[in-house]
Amino acid sequence: MKILENLWQVAGPELTAPEDAAAYLLRLGPAAALIDAGSGEAVPDLLANIARVLPPEVPVTHLLLTHCHFDHTGGAEAVAGHLGCRIVAHALDAVFLEAGDHAATAASWYGRRMVPLRIDHKIQGAQQTIAVGNGEIHAYHCPGHSPGSMVFSADLDGHKILFGQDIHGPLHASLRSDRGDYLRSLRFILALNADILCEGHYGIFRGQDEVRTFIASFL
Numbered sequence: 001m002k003i004l005e006n007l008w009q010v011a012g013p014e015l016t017a018p019e020d021a022a023a024y025l026l027r028l029g030p031a032a033a034l035i036d037a038g039s040g041e042a043v044p045d046l047l048a049n050i051a052r053v054l055p056p057e058v059p060v061t062h063l064l065l066t067h068c069h070f071d072h073t074g075g076a077e078a079v080a081g082h083l084g085c086r087i088v089a090h091a092l093d094a095v096f097l098e099a100g101d102h103a104a105t106a107a108s109w110y111g112r113r114m115v116p117l118r119i120d121h122k123i124q125g126a127q128q129t130i131a132v133g134n135g136e137i138h139a140y141h142c143p144g145h146s147p148g149s150m151v152f153s154a155d156l157d158g159h160k161i162l163f164g165q166d167i168h169g170p171l172h173a174s175l176r177s178d179r180g181d182y183l184r185s186l187r188f189i190l191a192l193n194a195d196i197l198c199e200g201h202y203g204i205f206r207g208q209d210e211v212r213t214f215i216a217s218f219l
Contacts, residue, residue, distance in 0.1 A: 001015065002053070003196070003204055004156060004159065006156060007027070007161060008024065008049075009022055009023070009024055009025075009204070010023050010024065010025045010034070010050050010053070011036070011038040011042075011075075015046075016041070016046050017045070019041050019071055019110055020039050020042065020075075021038065021071040021165060021166075021200040021201060022199070022201065022203075023036040023038050024163060025053065026132075026154060027058060028132045028135030028137075028154070028156075029133040030058060030133045031058060031059055031060070031061045031132050031133030032060045032133065033061065033062040033063070033085075033130075033137060034063045034079070034083070035064050035152060035198070036065060036066055036072040036165060036200070037073060037074070037076040037078075038072070038075040038079075039072075039112075040075035040076075040077075041074070041075075043079055043082075050083075059084070060083045060084075061086065061133075062086055062132055063076060063079060063080045063083070063087045064137065064150075065097075065150075066150055066165035066166070067089075067090075067093050067145060067149040067165065067166065068094075068096045068101075068146055069105055069106045069146065069175070070105050070106050070107040070112060071106070071110070071200075072165060072166075073089075073105065073117065074107070074110075074114070076097075077115065077117055088120065088122075088123065088139075089119045089121075089123070089148065089150075090123045090141055090148030090150050091124050091148065092143070092148030093147060093148025093149070094119040094122045096114075096146075097117040097119060098116055098118060100113070100114045100115055104174070104175060106175060108174075123141070125141065126140065135156075136154065137153070138153045138154070139152055140188070140192075142164075142189060143178060143181040143185060144177060144182025144184070144185045145169050145171065145175065145177055145182060146177065147176050149166065149185070151192075153192060159196050160192070160193065161194065162189070162192060162194035162196065162197045164194075164198070164199060165199065165201075167186070167189065167200075167202075167214070169218065183219060186218055186219055187219070193208055193212075194211050195207065195208060195211070196211070197211040197214065197215070202214070
């Protein structure tokens with residue numbers, strides 16, 4: 001599903017498998033990045049969707065994981081292995097992915113087991129900038145839904161794009177959620193003043209007013 005000239009949704013319940021959270025493909029000139037990888041139930045469909053919109057000479061260099069939960073990460077190993085890209089996650093969630101923690105990754109919610117997943121690059125601290133192609137993607141640590149939840153932002157075609165996959169939560173003890181951190185993160189995300197929000201389960205929000213209204217509704 002095309003969002004902008006160089007931005008597409010390539011996974012989600014209507015595009016790949018019912019268990020999949022949304023995954024987004026962002027092209028920045030000669031290279032691209034994939035935001036999340038779905039549950040792994042329909043990896044061939046996800047890869048086919050990427051191939052439909054991305055020329056073969058444009059590599060996907062990074063798979064950026066917003067957080068550790070299974071509906072976003074279950075397909076990460078297969079997708080990254082096929083694309084030859086690096087898997088990036090915050091260090092606080094990489095712990096659960098590399099350990100194959102079925103509870104903290106919510107794999108048990110889907111009746112599945114989380115296979116230990118090696119993270120190539122672990123983001124430390126509150127913020128990091130990742131070079132992709134001829135552009136940059138900014139990673140921000142926004143804990144609450146999980147300890148290592150992140151949002152990513154990039155400037156594209158005159159728009160500030162925000163990938164905030166599970167803005168809505170939920171919060172649950174088995175996910176190591178923290179309500180205080182979650183509320184602080186929502187306020188931080190609001191202050192980013194994004195033009196377009198790509199959310200993991202609620203779709204695409206366009207315009208600062210619409211983005212702000214959606215995020216603020218969870219405060």
